[in-house]
Amino acid sequence: MPSDFWDWLIQKLQSKQIKSIKIYYNPDASTYQKILNLLCCFLFLPKELVFSAKTQPEIYIAMKNSNSWLLVEH
Known part of the structure; x- marks a missing residue:
């Protein structure tokens, strides 16, 4: 499949709600x-959604306490 198809598909699948997490x-x-x-x-999620927890000290502490990933909605 041409890359234009994949670009179009990804744009259609990514909603504004996903971009707020x-x-x-x-x-x-x-x-x-x-x-x-x-x-x-x-899952066609933008890689811009993924962050190291060490970039946010309060997030890092919460993540260490729960021993898990954290998903935060902004």
Whole structure:
């Protein structure tokens, strides 16, 4: 398939609601980032949604306490 088709499809599948979330992962475990990259690829999510939790100290603390990823809606 030509790249224009995939660009069009991704644009149609990505809603404004999806763009209002951020997914934070634990940067100390590279597996989380790899899994999130795969999810973004297969679910047509923009990679701009994925952030290291260390970029936000309060997010990092909450993530460490829950021992999980965090999904934050803005």
